[in-house]
Amino acid sequence: MNDVAVKVPPLPLRTAQERLMWLAPALPVEHRAAGECMGYFLANPVTAHRTQPDAPSSAMDGYAMRAADLPGPWRVIGESAAGHPHAGTVGAGEAVRISTGAIVPDGADMVLLQEDCVRDGERLTLTGTPPSPTGRHIRPAAMDFAADDPLLAPGTRLGAAQIALAIAGGHQYLRVRRPVNLAIIDSGDELAGPGKPLKPHQIPASNGPMLAALASLCPVRVTRIGPVPDRLEDVVAALDQAGKADIIVTSGGASVGDHDLVRPALEAAGAKIDFWRVAIKPGKPLLVGRRGTQVILGLPGNPASAFVTGFLFMLPLLRAALGAADPLPRPITARLAEPMPAGGSRMEFLRARWDGAAVTLDPLQDSGALTPLARANALVLRDAGAPAAPAGTDVPVYLLETGGIA
Template sequence: MTPPLPLIEAQQRLLDLARPLGPETVTAEQSLGRYLWNDLSARRTQPAADLSAMDGYAVQEPNGGPWRIVGESAAGRPFAGLLEAGEAIRISTGALMPEGAVAVLLQEEALRDGSDLTIAPDGEASARHIRRKGFDFAIGDTILQAGTRMGPAQLALVVSAGLGSTGLETGSLPRVAVIDNGDELAVDPAAWDDHRLPASNGAMIAAMVQPLCSSVDRLGPVPDSREALAKALGTASDADVIVTSGGASVGDHDLVRPALEEWGASIDFWRVAMKPGKPLLVARKGDALVLGLPGNPVSSYVTAFLFLLPLLRRLAGANSALPVKFSARTATALPPGGPRLEMVRAQLAGGIVTPLGQQDSSGLRALAIANALIERPIDAPSAAAGDEVSIYWLQNGGMG
């Protein structure tokens, strides 16, 4: 039997199978959560002219004074004239600097008596209080690169750059089908007796992928039979990604592999040297990619986090698909690593990460309060309290 793949190799093999689905034109606001297909260039300069960065007074001589106040420049209502020597104008944050002004005297450093203005003893009129034309970006500047995920800040930048009223090309979002598999699963509460479980994995996986796909179809629970699995796979064949949960291990009732082969899919790899999540399976049929996730809910969550979400990002055109690793200090000692890389559920607060006491792969209660995973490499040395360890932040799909 082929040995399990290392995590990094398995992730790269999966991403190498994926190709972005292609561009789709959407409005700027519809682009939220999507990935840009092309670089974006500014259609205007920001700011379009020199502006005041503070409330105060615009003056011609930085070290001059006294001055006579001759007018005002407010945001959206500029001073119309030319500022002469010995003159000042009242100016607001974001207001246009008048012609001839070279410095701003802060309001709190100014002494005003009617229309007469002088500098307070510790004050200074300075050019550093001016936002220079084009300091943020100029016409033609690349403001966002292809593969960037559009969020609220990126949307604001696009609108400010004059692109808010035009269509944006973004990567198309994949269609996903999720298949719950197992005789032990039930949806009807009346069937939840000692040997049956609520079918929670499908709801969990669908929630994880929702921000990264155009549609999620849930199928199942599907019983443990090749025929039922092959039928469910056929029903899901229009999806770009098919996700099965359960049945990917080596037991007598783990039938995902043979059902996939019967359906006509080719297995790319099976099993990853990690805990939890060893029996991960990756296959494809035509343009559809199949991920067979383990059935234990923690294993299913961790493998979806490390494999399924990166796959969806790649298909949607992301330039960075894998979750980001950070460093934090462990609150407690950690034992040496074993023969498989281990993902330890943990809580992160203030740069300190605390492993949770419950690490069983079926423990949903611990998973629900975890906000981080500690990565313990194969054969890692023991770690003392206070040592730095590598972690994944579980919020925002691990993308920081």
């Protein structure tokens, strides 16, 4: 079976990603308190229920008055503070003490900064320069938004600013999709659980915690399973244990060796293979299957391969299930700090360090090495067959800390 499968050419990255996005499970929508929606994606548009500011307000501390009364002097008749507006009207030769955010009283059309005047009792005298234009320090009504204005589109990721905007627009609750139930399965006879004594042939099972940490960039509920031995019946049992998960991610066993059992285990567990192998390095032996509405993503076992495919496939799949308008990672452009050698036969994702302007490739790019992965904060995309590039060349770069999205 595997010998036949190898003859099928690996899919291009974008094709594989788009096919996976189509498989994303449709999670139910729930109402969630707006302040608890960090990292979620809107399930419906958000429009303003109110106007902000509702009336002209001051952008500075000073005095509200009529511009026609320049150059003064003025008689101070009261105060307008944030939350406590002045009840009267400003007439000829009158001024009202005003604070930032306070409503500009009727009759006033100018705010004179407090540092541009001197007050002696109720008498106010101009000592500096009036604002130009005279309404410069007044925020007009609806400067930010008006009632019924669209504020946020469906699929928008909710960060701190978006949550604040929704609340300011009058929303206490927002409609978002519930968190993804994600099961992560580590498999391999060479793996030992956390804190377990290691035999000479064993290594700590680090991929599962790494993938769970990567998935935490999204609203998820993670179940960890394993390490699972390289026995078909044990891998099938692990898949059945994860039967209630929306998405299953396996690490290891997705290739074609005698001990790579994820593909036959999926078929034995009633899953249908959708596609297998992607033309990227690291991460070629990636596998995607379905079991009912459940999506199963088989990642390679080498740590750099697991991370890169988790970044390029697991995170977008989670975002798609959560309703993201644009779930795929987007690169920025950065210049090479050092020359980059020519590429090979597959698209490559090179571990690198970005300093805000230039990017430096790590000297160690082996897919089994964790040290360069821990040093990296970016992945440099090098196209298949790319020629050598000198320092200063612009290259596409994926930023790791944000999951590749803004």
